[in-house]
Amino acid sequence: MSETDKNKVVIPIGPQHPSLDEPATFTITLEGEKVVNAVIGVGYNHRGLEKACESRTYIQDLYIIERVCGICSHAHSTAFCMAIEELTGVKVPMRAEYIRVIVAELERLHSHLLWLGTACHEIGYDTMFMYTWRDREKILDLMASYGGNRINYGVNTFGGVRREFDETTSSDIIKTIDELDEHLKRYMEIALTETTLVSRLKGVGMLSHEDALNFGAVGPVAKAAGIGYDIRVAEPYGAYKEIPVKLITDDRADVYGRTVVRILEMQESVKIIRYAIKNMPGGDIAVKVPRRIPAGEILTRVEAPRGENIHFVRSNGTDMPDRVRVKAPTEANWHGVQHMLKSGRLADVPITIAAIDPCYSCTDRAIVVNSGDNINVMDWKQLRQYSIDWYKKEGIDITALKL
Amino acid sequence: MDLIKKAIDWGTSKSPWILHFNAGACNGCDIEVVDSLTPRFDLERVGVLKHGTPRQADILVCTGAVTLQTRDRLIQIYDQMAEPKFVIAVGTCACTGGIFDGCYCVTGGIDTVIPVDVYLPGCAVRPEAIISAVEKLLSSLKDDKGGAK
Amino acid sequence: MSREEEIVKELCDRFPFLQDRIYVQKEKRIFTKELSKEEFEQVIAFVHDEMGFYRSHHVIGTDEGDNLGFLYIVSGSDNILLILREIAPKSNPVINSICKLYPSIVLHERELVDLFGAVVEGLPEGPSYPLPDNWPKGNYPMRKEWNPKYLNKDTMTYEPPQEKEAENE
Numbered sequence: 001m002s003e004t005d006k007n008k009v010v011i012p013i014g015p016q017h018p019s020l021d022e023p024a025t026f027t028i029t030l031e032g033e034k035v036v037n038a039v040i041g042v043g044y045n046h047r048g049l050e051k052a053c054e055s056r057t058y059i060q061d062l063y064i065i066e067r068v069c070g071i072c073s074h075a076h077s078t079a080f081c082m083a084i085e086e087l088t089g090v091k092v093p094m095r096a097e098y099i100r101v102i103v104a105e106l107e108r109l110h111s112h113l114l115w116l117g118t119a120c121h122e123i124g125y126d127t128m129f130m131y132t133w134r135d136r137e138k139i140l141d142l143m144a145s146y147g148g149n150r151i152n153y154g155v156n157t158f159g160g161v162r163r164e165f166d167e168t169t170s171s172d173i174i175k176t177i178d179e180l181d182e183h184l185k186r187y188m189e190i191a192l193t194e195t196t197l198v199s200r201l202k203g204v205g206m207l208s209h210e211d212a213l214n215f216g217a218v219g220p221v222a223k224a225a226g227i228g229y230d231i232r233v234a235e236p237y238g239a240y241k242e243i244p245v246k247l248i249t250d251d252r253a254d255v256y257g258r259t260v261v262r263i264l265e266m267q268e269s270v271k272i273i274r275y276a277i278k279n280m281p282g283g284d285i286a287v288k289v290p291r292r293i294p295a296g297e298i299l300t301r302v303e304a305p306r307g308e309n310i311h312f313v314r315s316n317g318t319d320m321p322d323r324v325r326v327k328a329p330t331e332a333n334w335h336g337v338q339h340m341l342k343s344g345r346l347a348d349v350p351i352t353i354a355a356i357d358p359c360y361s362c363t364d365r366a367i368v369v370n371s372g373d374n375i376n377v378m379d380w381k382q383l384r385q386y387s388i389d390w391y392k393k394e395g396i397d398i399t400a401l402k403l
Numbered sequence: 404m405d406l407i408k409k410a411i412d413w414g415t416s417k418s419p420w421i422l423h424f425n426a427g428a429c430n431g432c433d434i435e436v437v438d439s440l441t442p443r444f445d446l447e448r449v450g451v452l453k454h455g456t457p458r459q460a461d462i463l464v465c466t467g468a469v470t471l472q473t474r475d476r477l478i479q480i481y482d483q484m485a486e487p488k489f490v491i492a493v494g495t496c497a498c499t500g501g502i503f504d505g506c507y508c509v510t511g512g513i514d515t516v517i518p519v520d521v522y523l524p525g526c527a528v529r530p531e532a533i534i535s536a537v538e539k540l541l542s543s544l545k546d547d548k549g550g551a552k
Numbered sequence: 553m554s555r556e557e558e559i560v561k562e563l564c565d566r567f568p569f570l571q572d573r574i575y576v577q578k579e580k581r582i583f584t585k586e587l588s589k590e591e592f593e594q595v596i597a598f599v600h601d602e603m604g605f606y607r608s609h610h611v612i613g614t615d616e617g618d619n620l621g622f623l624y625i626v627s628g629s630d631n632i633l634l635i636l637r638e639i640a641p642k643s644n645p646v647i648n649s650i651c652k653l654y655p656s657i658v659l660h661e662r663e664l665v666d667l668f669g670a671v672v673e674g675l676p677e678g679p680s681y682p683l684p685d686n687w688p689k690g691n692y693p694m695r696k697e698w699n700p701k702y703l704n705k706d707t708m709t710y711e712p713p714q715e716k717e718a719e720n721e
Contacts, residue, residue: 039678045427046682047470048506051693051700067502070431070527114434133441140438151431151527216607216656234631235580299581299625299633310625312612325612332609335656471684471705507693507700508683 008036026353030346038341053324058084058158058293061321065311068326070151071114074100074107075304076326077156079311082237082300084158087293087315096160097239098280102173103147103155104302105269105276109180110139111305112262112269115354116187119259122350123200124388128190135183138176145172160286170277177270184270188263191256199396201256205340205352208253215335219307220265221356224250224257231303243275255355291319304329306356330356347390350383415461415487416544418450419537422460422484426477426513427503428467431527432494436464439530446534457483462540464533465519468496468503469510481517491521491536498522555630556582562603567595583635586621589647592638596624599636600653604628608654611661613668615696620645620668626654640670642695649674667694 009030029037049068053061065080066073078100085092113136120128140150146169147153155161191197207217212225222229231237232245248264250257295317301310307329316322333356340352391397423436439446440453454460457480469477481490492513495501500511513519523536553561556576564570573585587595599605605626614621616639624636640647649672651658662681664670669692683693691710692698702712 045425045470046472046508047427047468047503048508048693048700049503052503052506064502067429067431067526070429070434073429073431130442133438134443137438137441137443149527150529151435152429213606214655216609216654297583299635308609310609312623314614323612323614325610327610331659332656334659471687471708505700507703510705 026341026349028341028346028349033345033347035341035344035346035349038338050324050326053321055320057291057319058321059291061324062156062158063154065324065326066152066154066156069328071111072107072304072306072309072328073152074103074155075302075309076311076328077154078104078238079300079302079309079326080313080324081156081158082302083298083311083313084289084293086298086300087296087313088158088289089294090159090287090289092160092238093284093287094239094242094281095165095283096285098276099161099165099285100156101239101243102165102273102276103143103153103161105273106139106142106173108269108305109177109266110136110143112266113139115262116259119255119351119354122354122384122387123197123391124384125197128187131183132187135180138180142169142173142176145169157286158289160284162286164285165280170280173273174277177273181267181270184263184267188260188267191259191263196396198256200391201259201351202252202254204255204344204348205355206254206343207336207340209251211339212253212336215339216332217307217336218329218332219303219305220258220261221333221336222307223248223261223265225253226251229308231301231308235301237300237302239276242279243272245272255351258355292317293319293321306330307332345390346383347387350387411487412544416541418452419461419489419541420452420454420459421462421464421537422454422457422480423464424466424477424480426465426467426473426497427470427509428494428496432466432497432525435527435530436466436493436533439533444530444534446537449538451537457481458485460484461488462537463488463490463517464493465490465513466493466497468500468506469513469516471508471510474510474516477513477516489520489540490517491523491533491540492519493523493533493536494528495524495526498524501526556580556632559603559632559634563595563599566598567591570595580632581635582632584637586616586619586637586639589638589640592624592636593648593650595636596626596650596653599626599634605634608650608657609633611657611664613664613670613694615668615694617696618642620670622647622664622670624650624657645669646671646673648672651675666692668692669695 010027027039028035049064053064056064062077062080066077068076113132117129117132143153144150146163146165147155155163207221207225209225209227212222212227217225218229226249228247228249230247232240233247246268248261248268250261252260293315295315297312297314299310299312301308303309309329310327312323312325313321314323337353337356341349344352423433425433438444463481463484490513492498496503497513500509503509504511510516521536521540523532525532556579559582560574560576563574569591570584575583577583605628607627609625609627612623614623619639619641622638624638625633627633638647645668647670649661651661651674658676659681661672661675665672666680666683686708688708688710693700703710
């Protein structure tokens with residue numbers, strides 16, 4: 001061990017991180033307060049879905065694919081359906097495509113609200129957490145009334161959607177998003193002007209434009225670094241070919257930028273839903289797709305709430321796929337996190353990890369602080385508390401904020 | 404002895420602290436567990452508090468089919484919890500392995516690893532069901548008059 | 553001439569061996585047929601350095617019978633996905649890591665090691681992904697001949713039935 005190494009403290013975080021998409025270990029090396037190195041290890045949620053897909057029929061696979069992630073389930077099933085539809089050469093009715101877009105945007109709204117809440121929770125701003133999750137409930141109610149379930153709504157099927165979209169559903173949706181739009185304005189105002197929040201988020205978890213390109217960041221992380229990469233714009237699919245989508249970017253490249261991007265994206269989603277409901281064509285909602293899928297291979301991508309979502313399907317002409325590969329957006333953003341953590345302080349670790357939206361980051365990741373012979377055991381909650389207290393000492397007290 | 408048990412049961416039934424553990428779920432049930440603690444459903448109003456460390460928790464709320472990687476950690480967390488402890492398996496995957504049963508990295512339901520007190524099927528489980536499960540578990544500790552058994 | 557055809561032409565001019573082995577599948581998708589290790593490395597270095605394919609999306613492993621296939625997906629600012637297919641024999645599946653060109657590919661290359669048994673040379677040291685530490689050595693679950701039924705999850709051993717027993721069944 002060299003002289004400089006003696007001053008360093010290594011902190012392994014993880015691996016269990018409940019509610020996170022992909023539970024991970026973070027081995028963080030500290031020099032005083034500063035993080036000098038971070039190594040990530042993932043794979044704790046590896047279940048072997050892709051192998052399972054190979055021994056089940058396509059329609060069974062649709063339900064497995066939907067359960068890759070409970071939060072962006074619609075994005076995954078859309079990508080898989082698009083692949084099958086392209087392989088069979090089926091043309092999906094436009095009405096179904098519009099319904100898919102509406103559900104996808106509602107999903108984006110609930111996912112971003114979820115993120116906004118948990119990010120605020122990580123920095124100790126629990127008031128906002130409760131407000132955003134209250135708003136989120138209304139979106140889940142819409143999902144339940146249209147799809148029949150709050151999560152994993154199963155709207156998609158090969159060749160279209162499974163439920164007719166009636167007048168009551170659309171008027172309910174309009175009513176809810178009008179309300180939400182008002183709330184979003186308020187959140188935007190807080191995010192932009194509230195000095196306490198701004199000073200807590202600004203300059204944290206920097207990922208510059210070049211680094212974001214280099215590490216292949218996607219979704220809001222890339223958009224906040226000024227990369228206008230959105231599949232809805234870059235390669236419009238389904239009804240996005242007809243619906244105008246404004247590309248949201250920001251050049252702040254930090255957690256603050258990611259917050260702003262997400263709130264603006266929500267406002268954009270509200271506009272898209274309004275447009276889609278207004279311009280939705282009539283007609284069928286689904287066409288029949290044969291059980292046997294012609295041989296071929298196809299690569300589809302959609303914009304999930306967290307970024308680009310790639311599905312690869314190879315068919316060998318039977319009713320079971322030869323190979324299915326799902327690439328979720330978080331998978332692409334993990335590389336960036338490793339880099340983002342490096343320049344920051346220990347107190348910024350929770351919010352930096354939360355900022356890429358690895359879903360919910362909260363309880364019981366056992367953290368062992370190992371300095372020399374002393375071994376301390378800390379959990380995620382304590383780390384979060386540590387970060388809140390650290391900033392309090394710096395004069396930034398989020399808990400005093402009122403909404 | 405009987406009195407001590409009575410006192411513990413009485414205490415547990417009033418304000419149980421829950422520990423949430425994702426053993427390999429798709430995140431649907433996890434979000435619903437958190438949902439049940441936020442304003443709409445608000446389990447906290449009946450004294451249920453989500454807690455971070457296993458040592459202080461009374462109820463382990465476990466979601467998802469157990470993957471090979473989390474199997475040992477689930478046992479470890481269960482062992483760290485103090486008696487009396489209860490386990491709620493939330494979601495179809497947690498009950499039987501569900502849609503993931505037979506995958507090469509999945510061992511099956513929670514009960515293949517640790518004993519389970521309440522099975523709660525659903526994909527995803529609704530927060531109302533989670534509240535009902537907690538309520539049923541707590542009422543099993545009480546006698547008819549609402550006191551400890 | 554569409555942008556896709558231009559890319560195909562540029563690649564064919566530079567690498568004569570790509571003639572008839574690269575095709576535009578549809579809008580924004582260019583696939584190549586199977587390339588050997590040497591051919592693949594020349595092409596990937598060229599598209600990264602000189603054609604502006606700066607983003608790597610993924611590498612997908614496939615089982616091609618006697619060979620393993622690796623589909624590298626890269627794209628540039630015009631969002632056209634170029635899918636390069638490298639193959640290596642199953643008996644000696646050695647490929648070179650391209651993490652020098654595309655740093656974000658590391659995690660996906662590790663996955664090839666664990667799930668397909670590929671030997672990726674030049675991969676930086678780090679934890680394996682995504683299989684557990686006590687996974688039985690020499691078992692690659694995504695290969696077609698591997699059946700999850702025969703994995704004993706208590707002892708963590710792979711126990712395929714003896715051939716005689718299989719006949720009796």
